[in-house]
Amino acid sequence: MNTARSAARTLITVAPTGAETAKADVPALPTTPEELVETAIACEAAGAALIHIHVRDRAHEPTLDPVLLAEAVAGVREATDLVVQLSTGGSITDPLEQRLTVLDADPDSCSLTCGTTNFGDGVFLNPWGFMVDLYRQAREREVVPEFELFELGHVHALRRLIDECGLPYGGKVHVDFVTGVPGSMPGTPQALLAGVAMLPPEVTSWSATGIGRAHLPIVAAALAAGGHLRVGMEDNLVFAKGQPVTHNRELVARAAELATIMQRPPMTTTEARELLAVKDRRAR
Template sequence: MAPAPSATLITVAPTGAEHAKADVPQLPTTLDELVETARTCEAAGAALIHLHIRDGEHRPTLDAGHLRAAVEAIRSETDLIVQLSTGGSVHDPLEQRLTVLDAEPDSCSLTCGTTNFGDDVFLNPWGFMSDLYVQAQEREVVPEFELFELGHVHALRRLLDTHGLPFGGKVHVDFVLGVPGAMPGTAAALLAGVAMLPEEVTSWSATGIGRTHLPVLAAALSAGGHLRVGMEDNIVFARGQQVQHNAELVTRAAELATTMQRPPMSTTEARALLGVKRR
């Protein structure tokens, strides 16, 4: 493992595939809303944006045109690292999830195994993970390995042993804690995962779902990790107070990171940390 970093990579995940626009009208689902969110969150301290895309009816989509338009628009309006979700929604077929890299993002998520996801199952069999990993290597896209379970850490080990290092030579993982049915959003669970990480891992971040948002953020900061925040993972800012804009979550994360003497990382520093190339 690398030494504890002096700055903090803040990722914003603004939309996700779970919340309905009708229930959360402030959720950024249109292209204009996403671009405005990206600009505002970059100014607040984010260096990477993790994107799920919605169609004209605000429903999750993996449509190639929608994905490419979002990547190009955010790349033209900000300096953020653009990461596309290959998870889509839990209902998207595996074959379609593999087409996400056609949009030429800087980075993509790669979930290291199947997990219970509320009342659903988020399917990530070995063959899909392996194919996605090799495609990302070939297309020079940097994967972020999403870990929902301790077993996913072992699956990451298997990917590295089978296919070698990803493009860019860095290995960045993100622990997702607090999903109903997966690892709890506790410091103990996070630290158990960190202790199991392969030596090839160069950096890690964590996100807490829902009410585990702040405990996980604090644990990650104190343990030398980086942060992912956003309305994909949490729509409540404080008791009885719904998040009105993703920038609120980024600003609070940036303030806490700065208080902990690990201020937000610039986009240039983040590219170096992750091994992302300029496109």
């Protein structure tokens, strides 16, 4: 394996909310601006260095409202030193044109999913033209993309993006394998490692996400293979059998403990910014 893809420390990303779970079903899900900021503060203290944000409206429904997106970025940036990443996926029913407007909120980073994929009972659309537009606009705005890979075919699409568009802003290429989504790549170590073996040499770091029951096997496999971690209530609502997650900090703290046991303790936010080459947008 390319040594550039291994690391002595672990980037822990927290994805606290997502767009799929209803607040009425999971009251602990952070959906208000105040809950999001409180979650960000607690998760930074527990070992997270990056936060992946989906925004909800006042009725706790997923939204890409530009005012609410900007408020979320500003609130987390003011309260923490976390790298702030906005989802450009939104809800799978959001129009492509509206998903591009996420960059107007001036995040440090944005997600960029490298292709269309089955997503439970629906389809998560990411056609080639949209991917190219998002890639180029992110570079123009000096926003660092995180390339989300739900399928092994998405690794090939990443190769094509780099070939046709060049390197992203900052020159680093960070990817996240999203495994265990019904209809997409299974959440197994075998599938994850197959994807890692296919990564283009331009990739400088990678992380992995395990949905639901895939959470712990993927955490273990990623740590053992030199990758980084994404955890949070967007991806997993159960801490252990019969024990629901009551706060995102629980998942971050466990990931930090496992990373430390594996002799790859959590990165600081400063180290994460260096790893990803994000532009410093913090107020001085």
